[in-house]
Amino acid sequence: MPGNFEQVTAQLTALVRAKTADSRARAHSLESLPGHAGFSYSFVLERTAPDAVPAGKFVVRLAPPGVKISGPADIVRQARVMESLADTPVAVPPIIWYGDEPEFFDRPYFVAGFVDGFKLGESALPAAHLKRLARKGIATMAALHNVPWEPRRAAWGEPFALSEELKRLDYLLDRPTLDPAVVARAPELRERLRSSLPAGARIGCVHGDFQWSNVLFNEQRVVALIDWEISLVGATLLDLGWICFFSDPGSWVGVDPGRGSLLNAGEIVDAYAEVAGFPVSAAQVRWFRAFAGYRFGVITCFNLMLHRRGKRDDPLWEETALSAPTMFEHGLELLG
Template identity: 85%
Template sequence: ADIVRQARVMASLADTSVAVPPIIWYGDEPEFFGRPYFVGGFVEGFKLGESPLPLAHLKHLARNGIATMAALHNVAWEPRRAAWGEPFALSDEMKRLDYLLDRDTLDPKVVARAPELRERLRSSLPAGARIGCVHGDFQWSNVLFNEERVVAVIDWELSSVGATLLDLGWICFFSDPGSWVTAGGAGPDVLGALMNADEIVDAYAEAAGFPVSIPEVRWFRAFAGYRFGVITCFNLMLHRRGKRPDPLWEDTALSAPRMFEHGLELLG
C-alpha cells in the first residue's frame, strides 16, 4: 500500500464534489514514524450497515453514495495525473490477474471455470471504454455517511486512472446474490437489500451525465466476479499453505465457483 500516493490522491480531490478526508500532511521521511505516513483530519460518519436509520432513509443515502461514485468518474483526471498516474489499460488489468490464476497450487475444484471466463472476457473486451479516475474498491464499507450525505470515501489503495465502469461492476458484484451461494460473511454485501445491482446501475446512469451502455456494464460485472474469484482462489491457497492464514477464505471460497459461473451468465 503506497501510503504517500493515497494521500496525494485524496488531496487532489479536495476541490471536487467527491468527499474525502482532509489531508493535513504526508511524507516518507523516516524520523517521525519510521515509515511513510499521512495525517488526515477526523471525519465523523457511519457505514450504512452500522446505522439504525429507517430503511427508506438508508436507501436515499445509498443513492447518494452511487452519485458520489459518478461524481468521481466525472473528475478531470488529466490535471491530476501527478497524483494518479497514467491511464491503465483493461488488458493490463486482466494481465495482473494472470499472475494469480496461472499457478498449479490453486484448488482445481474452486478455480475450475475461471480460465473459461477469462477467455470469454478477453474475447469481448470493451473497445473505447470511458477513462477516468477509478477508486478501485468502491463498496459500501469504504463510504462514510452522516444522516444527510456522504462525508468521506476512504481506502484509496487501489485507485487508478482507467475504465470507470470498473467501480460500477465492483459494487454491483457485492450487491448481487447471483454471485454467491452462502450468506453472512461469505455471501453478498448485506446492503444488497438496499440497492440490488439493477437499481445501482439505474442510479448511476441517472447521476452520471454520460451514456451508460448496459451490455458494457454486464461485462464489467462479469469482470468483477472474475477478479474477486481469482483473488479468492489465490488467498485460499496462501491460507492452506500457511503463508497467510485466514480461515475466512475457506468460507468465501464456497462461492468462488459461482462467481465464475455467474460471470459467464452475464456475458450471455
C-alpha cells in the first residue's frame, strides 16, 4: 500500500509518542515487508528521551482493513503467541506493543523489534555451512514442540483436533466449481487420511506454516521464527509433515519449493528425531507428510478457482496447480 505510507507514518508517530510519553519521538523511513495476512512495514523510531524502548528499527503489522478479525487476521493473537515464547529457546521477534485502540490505526496492530537475518535460499554461504544451519532450523522446530503449551493456553487457545483440521479443509474441497482435472484424487486421499487418523498423536505448540521462508538465520544460528498467523495447539507432527512436503520433489512438477533447505525429507525427519527428546513414529510421519500434501493441494485447488473466477487475481496458482494432482498421488503413495 505505497500510497498510504504518509498516513501510516503519521499514525505510527502518534502511537510511539503515546506509548513512550516522548512528545518528540517520531517514526520515519517506512518500508513495505512481504506478507499475506496483514500489512507489514519496517520503520525507524527516533527518540529524544530513550527509555525501555530505545531508538532503532522496528516492524509494525496491521490487520487488513474491513475483514473479520479472526484466524490469520487476528494480529493481536499473533503478538501474544510470540510474546508467550520470549522466555523459551525458540527465537522470536521481541514484541514491543500491541492492541486494537481505534485512535491509532482503527484496526489491530503489533509492533516488534526488527530482526536482521537471512533466509537459507537467499544466502551465498557454502553449502555445507547452510546444511548445518538447516539442521539448527529443525532443532528450533523441535524446541517449539517441547515448549509446555498448558501455561500458554491464554495466548494459544485450546487444542485443535486433527479431525477438525480435516473438516476445515472440507469447506474448500466440497465445491462443484473446482477444476476436476486439478482436484484429481483429492477425495480418495481424504478418505484414506480419515480412515488412518493417527491415534495418540503428540500435542504441543505448532507453528502451522513451518517452511524455510519463515526461518531467519545469521551465520551461526536461527535468529527468528516469523509469521505465526496459523499457529495452534495441536499435533506437533503437523509442522514436521509440512516442512517435509516443501522439501520433497516427489510432490512437485517442474519446481523446487524447498530450494535452500539442502536437506531432503528423510534427512529432515532424522534431524528432528535426533533432537526431539520423544519417540517419532515413522508411520505417523508418513501420515503427516501425506496430510501436508493434501492440505496444500486443496488450498491450491481453491485458490485456483478464485483466480479463474476473477475473485482473487493471482496467476501464480496456475503454475502451482500443475503440481496438485501429483501432491494427491504422492500422498496416497506415502500412506501405502
